[in-house]
Amino acid sequence: MIKKTAILVSLLLLLLLLNIIFCNGVPLFQKSAWQTIFFQFRLPRALTAFCAGGVLSIAGLLMQNIFKNPLAGPDILGISQAASLAVAISILSNFAFGGIIIAAIIGSCCYLFLLILLSKHISNSTTLLLIGVMSGFLFSAIISTMQSFSAAENIKSYVMWGMGSFAKNTPNQAIIFLIVTPLLFLFAMFHAQKFDLLLLGNQKASMLGLNVSNIFIIAVLVAGVATGISAAFCGPVAFVGLAAPHLCKMWFATYSHKWLITACFFMGASITLFADLLASSLVSDIQFPLNAMLSILAAPVILWVIIKRRNEN
Amino acid sequence: MMKHFFFYLISVVLFNACQNKDNSVYLDNLSWKEDSAAYAQNFAIQFYNNDTRILIFKSENRLDTLSKIYIGNKNIEKTNYISGKTNGFACLSAVYAGYLDALNQSAKIKFIDNGKYLYSKRLKQLFDEKKMQSCATNGQLNLELLAENKVMILAYETDGSTNSDIIHFKRLKLPYMICTDFKEKHPLGRAEWLKVFGILCGELDNAETLFNEIAVHYQATKLYCEQNITEKPTVMLGALFGGNWNVSGGKSFIAALIGDAAANYSYYSYPSQDNRILPFEKVFEDCKNAQIWLNPNAYSSLKDLAEADIRYTLFKPFSTKQVFNNTKMINADGANAFWESGVVRPDILLRDFAICFHPNYFIGEQTVFFKPLD
Numbered sequence: 001m002i003k004k005t006a007i008l009v010s011l012l013l014l015l016l017l018l019n020i021i022f023c024n025g026v027p028l029f030q031k032s033a034w035q036t037i038f039f040q041f042r043l044p045r046a047l048t049a050f051c052a053g054g055v056l057s058i059a060g061l062l063m064q065n066i067f068k069n070p071l072a073g074p075d076i077l078g079i080s081q082a083a084s085l086a087v088a089i090s091i092l093s094n095f096a097f098g099g100i101i102i103a104a105i106i107g108s109c110c111y112l113f114l115l116i117l118l119s120k121h122i123s124n125s126t127t128l129l130l131i132g133v134m135s136g137f138l139f140s141a142i143i144s145t146m147q148s149f150s151a152a153e154n155i156k157s158y159v160m161w162g163m164g165s166f167a168k169n170t171p172n173q174a175i176i177f178l179i180v181t182p183l184l185f186l187f188a189m190f191h192a193q194k195f196d197l198l199l200l201g202n203q204k205a206s207m208l209g210l211n212v213s214n215i216f217i218i219a220v221l222v223a224g225v226a227t228g229i230s231a232a233f234c235g236p237v238a239f240v241g242l243a244a245p246h247l248c249k250m251w252f253a254t255y256s257h258k259w260l261i262t263a264c265f266f267m268g269a270s271i272t273l274f275a276d277l278l279a280s281s282l283v284s285d286i287q288f289p290l291n292a293m294l295s296i297l298a299a300p301v302i303l304w305v306i307i308k309r310r311n312e313n
Numbered sequence: 314m315m316k317h318f319f320f321y322l323i324s325v326v327l328f329n330a331c332q333n334k335d336n337s338v339y340l341d342n343l344s345w346k347e348d349s350a351a352y353a354q355n356f357a358i359q360f361y362n363n364d365t366r367i368l369i370f371k372s373e374n375r376l377d378t379l380s381k382i383y384i385g386n387k388n389i390e391k392t393n394y395i396s397g398k399t400n401g402f403a404c405l406s407a408v409y410a411g412y413l414d415a416l417n418q419s420a421k422i423k424f425i426d427n428g429k430y431l432y433s434k435r436l437k438q439l440f441d442e443k444k445m446q447s448c449a450t451n452g453q454l455n456l457e458l459l460a461e462n463k464v465m466i467l468a469y470e471t472d473g474s475t476n477s478d479i480i481h482f483k484r485l486k487l488p489y490m491i492c493t494d495f496k497e498k499h500p501l502g503r504a505e506w507l508k509v510f511g512i513l514c515g516e517l518d519n520a521e522t523l524f525n526e527i528a529v530h531y532q533a534t535k536l537y538c539e540q541n542i543t544e545k546p547t548v549m550l551g552a553l554f555g556g557n558w559n560v561s562g563g564k565s566f567i568a569a570l571i572g573d574a575a576a577n578y579s580y581y582s583y584p585s586q587d588n589r590i591l592p593f594e595k596v597f598e599d600c601k602n603a604q605i606w607l608n609p610n611a612y613s614s615l616k617d618l619a620e621a622d623i624r625y626t627l628f629k630p631f632s633t634k635q636v637f638n639n640t641k642m643i644n645a646d647g648a649n650a651f652w653e654s655g656v657v658r659p660d661i662l663l664r665d666f667a668i669c670f671h672p673n674y675f676i677g678e679q680t681v682f683f684k685p686l687d
Contacts, residue, residue, distance in 0.1 A: 024592050031598055040624050041594035160555025167592060168556035170623050285595050287557050 001259055004252055008266040012050075015273040019046040023277065025284030041167075044174035049166040049272040051174075051181040052234050053244070055226035057268025058188050058261055060241030061248075062219040065195050065257075067125050070305055074227045074241035077132035077220065081139035082111030083231035084162070088143045091158045092150040100161060101173070101232045108228025111135070115224065119216045125202075128216070164235040164290040166276050177233050180225070185265055188222050191215065192257035199255055237272070238291040239298035244268035246305050271297065340366070340383055340394075351528070352502035355493040356509055365512055369491055371470065373498070379470060379491040384512060393488055399513065401464045403448050405478075409467040409492065410436055411653040412510040416520055423464050424448035432648040454478050460485045465513065467492060498586060500570050500659035501528050507657065530660035531573075534667055538575035542671050546604035549579045549596070549630070552612065553622060558596040560589045570659065571607075574666035579603055597627060605637065605670055606630035607683075613640045615686045634685065637669045641684040651682045 020042045021028045031037045059074035067076070075081070086107020087100050115132070122128055147155050169177070194215050197205045202212050230237050248263040272294070279293040345359035345366055354373035359366040364385030371377035383394040401423035404410045407430055410422055419435045426449045428440040439445040448455050456478075459466060466482060466489035482489045490513075497503040504527050511520020548571050550561050561567050562585035563578065571578045579600045583589055600606075606628060612618045615636060618625045630636050642650035655662055665680040 024594060026595075031594075033598060033601060036601075036627065037594050037598065040627065041592075041597065157555065163555065165556030168553065168622075172623065280592065285591055287590060287592055 001252065001254065005259070005262060005266070008263060008270065012266045012270045012273070015270050015277065016046055016050060019049065019273050019277050023280050025281040040171060044169050044171045045166050045276070046273065047174045047178055048169045048233055049276045050269045051177040052166065052230045052237050053240050053268035053270070053272030054265040055181055055184050055268075056230055056237060056241040057244035057248075057264040057271075058185065059223035059226040060268075061245040061257075061260055061264045062188065062195065063223055063241075064245055065198055066216055066219045067129050069129065070246065071242065071302070072129070073239075074223050074230075075136070075236065076129065077115060077223060077227075078134075078136035078139060079108050079111060079115075079132075079224050079227040080231050080236045081136040081143075083108040083228050084236060085139040085143055086110075087161055087231075088146055088158055091161065092146045092154045104232035105228055108224060108231060112220070112224035112228065115220055116217055119220055120213060125216070128220075161235045163292075164237050164294075165287075166234050166272070166290065167280075167287070169233055173233055177229065180229055184222055184226055185261070187218075188261050189258065191218050192261055194218075195257040196255065234290075236291070237294065239294050239302070240268050240271050240275075243298035243301040244271055246301055340391075350502075350505050350508070352499045353497055353505040353508075354502060355496055356506065358508060358512060365517075367490070367509055367512060369493060369509075371493060372496060379493065380489070382488075382490055382513070384515075395465070395488070395513070398515070399465050399488075400462060402513070403459055403462075403464045403466045405449075405454075405466065405468045406492075407431065407648075407653045408469075408494070408656055409510070411655075411657045412507055413514070415507065415523060415654065415657045416511055416514060416516050418510070418514045418516060420444070421514060423462060424459065426454075429646055430648040430652075432642065432644055432650040432653045436653075437644075454481075456481050456485065459487055463487065465490065469493075469495065494656070495566075496586065497566065498564055498569060500566055500573070500656075500662065501531055503566060503656045504528075504531075504659050527658060527660045531663055534660065534663045535573045537674075538573065538667055538671070541674060542575040545575050545577050546670050547577045547579055547600075547602070548605040548607055548670070549600035549603040549628070550607050552609040552618075552625070553593060554610065556593070557590045558593055560591050560596065562586050562589060566656075567607075570663055570666055574663055574670055576605065576666070576670045593624065597624070601627060602629050604630060604633070605635050607637050607666075607669075609636060609638060609686070611638075611640070613638060613686065618686065634687070636686040637683045638686060639682045641680060641682055655682055 020038065023042050023045060028034050028038060028042060056074050063072040063074060063076055064070055083104040086103040090100060090103035118131060119128055147158070194210055197208055197210045198212070198215055200208070206212055244264050244267040245260070248260055248267050252259055252263050254260065275293045275297055276290060279288040279290050282288060343361045345361050347357050347359045350356065350358070355370045357368040357370070359368065364383060364387065367380070367382040368378050369380040371379050381393055383391070385394070386396060399421065401421050402409070402413065403424035404413070404422055405426045407425070410419070410425055410431065411433070413419055413422055414433050414436055419433070419439055422436070422439065422445050424446055425431070425440070426447070428445065428447045431437045431440055436445070448458055466487055468479065468489055468491050470491045470493045479489065479491065492506070494503050494506040505524055507520045507524045508517060511517045550567065551559055560580050560583070563581040563583045564586045568578045568581065609618055612621065615631065615634065618631065618636070625631055639651035639655065640649065661681045665683045668675045668678050668680050669683055
């Protein structure tokens, strides 16, 4: 397990280095103002990709655990749609309440608060899942309605945000993300054993003394903050939260959340760094949409999960 | 009984076939003589006796003709044949309202895509008095309204939604003209489209006079810059949009204006008219030492610019306060005169650029569309 983690960390460090050096298809040492480019552009970009991939993968792992659904992801609870709605209100109605980042954080936190209140009364994970999915549909419908009433330029801004990007963050924003990320990681690690117990089923976990409602709230809180902050800094980032946990479960072949959370964090960060490297450097000075690249990388993993489950059945 | 039925059926079909005879072949076979444009590449004006034909091309190579409009006094019933006067215009972009307004033909505009963003007082008054109406709601054209009024639709050429609208114009046999003015490379080429609008309104002489005045003013400023200014500042354009920078091509309308105002555009090396999307760090590397920064999206102050992204402050024009935007003439509704009449008056734009780039050579002169960000 330690060996595999070491390989993963090495891979991550290599990708981090490659991303910083070869991002945008031009090596850093060939740049005239390489110091400014390193500190102002490449390092914040790489750190944002690292943080977003890491926290979203942990969120995905916890969601798959509490909902007992291998296709559950961090956006399954409707949190990223709530963030998108707040951003849509900010962009499409020209109602600027502190910019896109603040809007996304407010949107996801308000919805998260509501979800936590609900989860105190609903211990059934399927009901909570349905509420999340339906809320997501509702938010998407409101966004579509707003789009039909908005100016073309505002719609374009919103669509651009929806494509996702790690490039738009300033060094200060990257530092904020870098502070929140280890906190989320440690918070999830602190409750790792409880998530292990939850794998036995809610009833058995309760009989072993686990407060299932509390662990629900913890999972929702981690997933909510991770999704909200990622949407705020990078736009909605697709698929990584869904694909990374499956890759880790397959490779590490363990149910221990202590290892899975660690592995997911590094795997998710590696996926986003790799996707960003491809999106930015396949063709020099041309940026491919990040989410399209992530989908191309992650879709085969999801297909593999579906086929595997079908064979198991 | 069946015999009679088939006889009537065949008669009706033949009658309809004769009725739908297209006059295009007849009109196209006439010996049209072209009056070549001085700067514009994307249209041709041709004459035959008292008839005029306007051809609009998809691009300067003139391989694809997007619109053919005939103007004359023949008794021809054809969608794109304007016999005598038009029923008015529907402008699907404020730019076309700007052309017509410059020719004092605003009263002929019956419909506009979005009446909210009109700047000209004359246009705004017509809209407020309901002599001009919006013909689109939430970006969707009200085809019923256009079909009912049979006005000449002035649309812009794009591969997106407008093309689907054009399918409906054809189906409903509505007169329309697709404009490719925005593809003109020379700033005066775009202004020369005044002649096209002049012909549509029966005001060609007026349009030619106005265009010649514009061309003379433009060339005078250009010549003054060429002869007097030796130090050419480097100019950068735009700002971040969704994490990337939308850079105008080196052969674009604005790049030509910058060159004519005795300055160097940072991206003359991109030999294209189209925009190019570049990463922020690439633009930083290329433009960090530019002297002038034009059109940083919709930002109207340096403070707004810095708050949007602190890395904007790394550019030299930010620290030297040499950032200019086209936001000098904006009304309370947010309508910007630049987007309405800027392309019609490249002479004013060039003068603005020259004043911004070389204030010492134009002491006491005021800009019209552009202002420095403070």
